[in-house]
Amino acid sequence: MASLTESSRERVERIAARYPERRSALLPALYVAQEQDGYVTDEAIEDIAGILGISPAEVKGVASFYTMYYNRPVGRYVFQVCGTLSCALCGAEEVIRFLERKLGVRAGQTTLDGKFMFEVVECLGACGSAPVMLFGDRYYENLTLDQLDQLIDELRSRPADEPQRAPQLTGLEARD
Amino acid sequence: MANEIVFSQNHIPGIRGIDVYLENGGYRSVKKALEMTPDEVIAEVKDSGLRGRGGAGFPTGMKWSFVPRDTGKPHYLVCNADESEPGTFKDRELMEVNPHQLLEGMIVACHAIGAHRAFIYVRGEYVGPLRVLNQALEEAYERGWLGENIQGTGFDCHISLHPGAGAYICGEESALLDSLEGRRGLPRLKPPFPAVSGLYRSPTIINNVETLCNVPHIINNGAQWFRQWGTEKSPGTKIFSVSGHVRKPGNYEVPLGTPLMTLLNDYAGGIREGHTLKAVIPGGSSVPILPAEKCDINLDYESIQAAGSMLGSAGMIVMDDSTCMVWAARNLVHFYRHESCGKCTPCREGTDWMYKILNELEETGGRKEDIDLLLDITDNMDGKCFCPLGDTSIASVVSGIEHWRHEFEAHVENRGCPMRRRGEAELEGAAAAG
Numbered sequence: 001m002a003s004l005t006e007s008s009r010e011r012v013e014r015i016a017a018r019y020p021e022r023r024s025a026l027l028p029a030l031y032v033a034q035e036q037d038g039y040v041t042d043e044a045i046e047d048i049a050g051i052l053g054i055s056p057a058e059v060k061g062v063a064s065f066y067t068m069y070y071n072r073p074v075g076r077y078v079f080q081v082c083g084t085l086s087c088a089l090c091g092a093e094e095v096i097r098f099l100e101r102k103l104g105v106r107a108g109q110t111t112l113d114g115k116f117m118f119e120v121v122e123c124l125g126a127c128g129s130a131p132v133m134l135f136g137d138r139y140y141e142n143l144t145l146d147q148l149d150q151l152i153d154e155l156r157s158r159p160a161d162e163p164q165r166a167p168q169l170t171g172l173e174a175r176d
Numbered sequence: 177m178a179n180e181i182v183f184s185q186n187h188i189p190g191i192r193g194i195d196v197y198l199e200n201g202g203y204r205s206v207k208k209a210l211e212m213t214p215d216e217v218i219a220e221v222k223d224s225g226l227r228g229r230g231g232a233g234f235p236t237g238m239k240w241s242f243v244p245r246d247t248g249k250p251h252y253l254v255c256n257a258d259e260s261e262p263g264t265f266k267d268r269e270l271m272e273v274n275p276h277q278l279l280e281g282m283i284v285a286c287h288a289i290g291a292h293r294a295f296i297y298v299r300g301e302y303v304g305p306l307r308v309l310n311q312a313l314e315e316a317y318e319r320g321w322l323g324e325n326i327q328g329t330g331f332d333c334h335i336s337l338h339p340g341a342g343a344y345i346c347g348e349e350s351a352l353l354d355s356l357e358g359r360r361g362l363p364r365l366k367p368p369f370p371a372v373s374g375l376y377r378s379p380t381i382i383n384n385v386e387t388l389c390n391v392p393h394i395i396n397n398g399a400q401w402f403r404q405w406g407t408e409k410s411p412g413t414k415i416f417s418v419s420g421h422v423r424k425p426g427n428y429e430v431p432l433g434t435p436l437m438t439l440l441n442d443y444a445g446g447i448r449e450g451h452t453l454k455a456v457i458p459g460g461s462s463v464p465i466l467p468a469e470k471c472d473i474n475l476d477y478e479s480i481q482a483a484g485s486m487l488g489s490a491g492m493i494v495m496d497d498s499t500c501m502v503w504a505a506r507n508l509v510h511f512y513r514h515e516s517c518g519k520c521t522p523c524r525e526g527t528d529w530m531y532k533i534l535n536e537l538e539e540t541g542g543r544k545e546d547i548d549l550l551l552d553i554t555d556n557m558d559g560k561c562f563c564p565l566g567d568t569s570i571a572s573v574v575s576g577i578e579h580w581r582h583e584f585e586a587h588v589e590n591r592g593c594p595m596r597r598r599g600e601a602e603l604e605g606a607a608a609a610g
Contacts, residue, residue: 031300080301122344
């Protein structure tokens with residue numbers, strides 16, 4: 001649990017300054033908080049509310065509405081597997097069953113060692129290269145079970161203190 | 177290719193960078209448009225007959241003309257890049273391959289509607305397009321195509337990126353504006369329409385990525401040039417995103433009015449080996465499913481409507497004879513149940529109820545009367561939801577029962593999906609073949 005660091009606060013301030021109304025910076029600010037701690041902490045919600053001049057309840061209401069923000073610690077490596085029709089027609093159910101077996105958890109659960117979580121998400125907009133998974137900052141398209149198997153083995157062998165791989169959103173601080 | 181407009185430069189190596197883009201005539205339409213009055217630009221786009229490519233198909237020039245003059249408020253342009261309609265993946269390619277084309281279209285649109293500030297609302301999962309657009313914006317500012325007094329014309333134009341965070345509803349334009357203002361993405365009551373009172377209660381135009389990408393070409397070449405493709409009521413070309421059980425899934429830009437079977441067989445490679453066509457969803461998950469026997473149609477707004485479906489976002493999901501239509505409907509209703517924003521009761525409760533029934537039918541067979549109950553629920557949602565999300569969430573259920581009622585009944589008789597085991601081996605195969 002952590003408040004926003006000084007550099008995170010500065011980032012949020014900078015983002016807020018580029019909108020005609022500061023509140024518009026809320027979604028980007030929540031990404032800043034999540035990048036810092038791996039999820040959006042209650043302290044960060046308080047801080048963001050203070051910076052943007054709205055109530056913490058409003059910030060929490062927004063954070064809970066969108067699926068890309070987590071309100072609890074999640075695995076260091078989060079796989080978002082698309083389960084919507086085009087992917088389902090091309091093997092998404094097999095990908096999900098494979099992950100359940102390989103990781104020993106169901107969708108939305110984190111492995112005991114804290115390393116992995118997988119989620120089944122709605123359409124990722126890459127239906128032409130189904131099945132698809134979002135991991136870190138890239139799409140894994142035309143995903144095969146072999147490829148997934150190797151990826152997980154490779155991630156398992158990494159040091160335990162490697163930072164979390166959350167999607168890093170660029171463009172947050174692009175000039176206006 | 178001769179029949180491409182927005183994809184016509186995709187084959188040029190390095191077109192993503194501003195130097196190559198400029199060498200190939202990039203940003204020409206900005207100079208031309210700024211020598212025209214806003215009304216002349218709007219008239220040209222109106223004459224072209226360009227219709228919104230996001231799904232609703234509203235005439236773009238007419239939309240622009242709704243922006244009131246002399247309100248004393250700033251005007252805004254928002255590019256809707258929240259592409260989330262299942263089966264649709266065209267805007268991602270447009271943004272990743274040729275980002276400056278979009279920026280160019282946006283500058284022209286800003287001039288037409290009197291805006292000096294624009295936003296691109298990109299779905300948060302599109303990390304790749306966000307990165308590419310960020311780079312393109314940097315280049316455009318650096319080279320004086322964005323910012324104050326662009327190219328010495330006296331016109332100011334600023335474009336910012338704004339990431340969404342995983343909510344299909346934010347593709348609905350008024351929910352998108354709420355989200356951009358830092359709120360939960362809930363649709364707004366209309367009127368007032370965004371053109372009168374949108375972002376920050378100011379006149380705002382929201383256009384889809386593909387729509388805006390067409391604009392530079394229309395300004396450069398004229399409305400009549402654009403009308404050489406398509407039909408009288410559906411001029412131009414359209415990117416069809418083809419996915420599902422075809423050999424060559426992908427994005428294909430073809431003239432509107434191209435036969436569906438031509439697209440499916442000549443472009444997308446036809447149905448995979450050993451199977452036959454069963455059904456096509458022609459315009460993204462929100463439109464009714466067409467059975468194979470109704471697929472002998474042309475792909476334009478009016479022909480698809482006559483066949484009982486809609487062009488929508490042109491996200492074409494193709495299903496072969498191995499597909500269970502109850503399973504498919506359950507999958508799509510699951511999507512709407514998850515994405516319903518909860519604002520209105522018919523959508524929030526209706527999508528949940530439909531899902532529970534479809535899940536029962538698929539897993540344990542449900543009850544015979546469930547099929548008519550499903551139709552009753554859809555009847556109580558159709559036209560009674562606050563926004564199109566709920567109204568269109570019923571498409572796969574209504575068309576599914578209309579064309580494949582016997583499959584729904586077979587689920588009841590069989591105490592669950594009769595095709596249950598059929599898919600496993602094939603799914604394995606598809607995933608492995610990847």
